[in-house]
Amino acid sequence: MAEVWAYIDETGDRGMSAASSPIFGMAAVIVDRRGAAELQAAVERLRGDFKVPAGKVMSWKEHVKTHDRRRHAARVLATVQGMKVCYVYAIKTALTRATYTQDRALFYNYVAMKTYTSVLWAARSWKGERTRLWTRFGHVRHHDHKPTEAYLRREASRSAKIPDHLEQGLRWVPANKYAESQAADLFGGFLKAALWPSGEFSLTEPAYLLSVWSKIRNSEDCAVPLGIMSMPDSSLVTRESWFPCTTCTKT
Numbered sequence: 312m313a314e315v316w317a318y319i320d321e322t323g324d325r326g327m328s329a330a331s332s333p334i335f336g337m338a339a340v341i342v343d344r345r346g347a348a349e350l351q352a353a354v355e356r357l358r359g360d361f362k363v364p365a366g367k368v369m370s371w372k373e374h375v376k377t378h379d380r381r382r383h384a385a386r387v388l389a390t391v392q393g394m395k396v397c398y399v400y401a402i403k404t405a406l407t408r409a410t411y412t413q414d415r416a417l418f419y420n421y422v423a424m425k426t427y428t429s430v431l432w433a434a435r436s437w438k439g440e441r442t443r444l445w446t447r448f449g450h451v452r453h454h455d456h457k458p459t460e461a462y463l464r465r466e467a468s469r470s471a472k473i474p475d476h477l478e479q480g481l482r483w484v485p486a487n488k489y490a491e492s493q494a495a496d497l498f499g500g501f502l503k504a505a506l507w508p509s510g511e512f513s514l515t516e517p518a519y520l521l522s523v524w525s526k527i528r529n530s531e532d533c534a535v536p537l538g539i540m541s542m543p544d545s546s547l548v549t550r551e552s553w554f555p556c557t558t559c560t561k562t
């Protein structure tokens with residue numbers, strides 16, 4: 312029986328003030344047994360290349376700050392086989408008051424549910440109806456995940472379209488528990504760089520995300536919206552100047 316594992320990390324913050332991030336999203340990395348081994352090896356390699364001290368969690372924010380390191384991380388992660396990536400993100404300025412923005416916990420839950428749904432669909436379409444899946448969300452500081460877990464379980468069981476029978480162990484885990492969670496953090500960073508202007512000239516950098524585009528679910532056909540979902544409108548991502556799906560039917 313097929314077994315897959317999903318590791319999910321968030322990118323951006325849930326705040327709505329001027330100082331907070333323009334996007335909030337999640338990156339989900341899904342691996343089969345081969346993918347898990349390859350991804351663990353890739354994380355080990357990057358930890359060594361970036362000289363991350365033993366016992367410390369490698370992160371985009373702390374260890375992968377330069378263009379060269381980011382390019383290198385994307386190149387190494389793009390070689391991993393047996394892995395699929397799903398992205399969900401919200402552009403805060405495009406959200407209206409009605410879409411959860413006033414309540415941080417609700418906003419987190421909403422994005423988490425979209426991500427979880429993408430993961431369940433990806434696992435089933437990849438490995439079949441009898442696949443066993445273990446989903447591991449990164450633990451977020453100042454966020455009580457218990458209500459989120461209850462919300463995800465309830466929403467998933469409510470919808471006949473969501474194959475929650477695959478799930479074997481929905482958990483929130485600390486960042487140091489699994490090497491794969493560190494990879495999810497870097498994938499979140501690739502998305503952030505493509506969408507969030509930064510630096511002296513306030514530029515975005517889509518190169519990292521495009522380097523790993525082939526790892527995004529369904530990108531061989533069309534990654535929108537099952538592999539990458541923008542909110543509130545899934546066509547928002549197709550309007551980015553770097554969007555690579557030239558024959559896209561989703562625009």
Ligand SMILES: [Zn+2]
Pocket residue numbers: 532533534535556558559560561
């Ligand atoms: Zn497309």
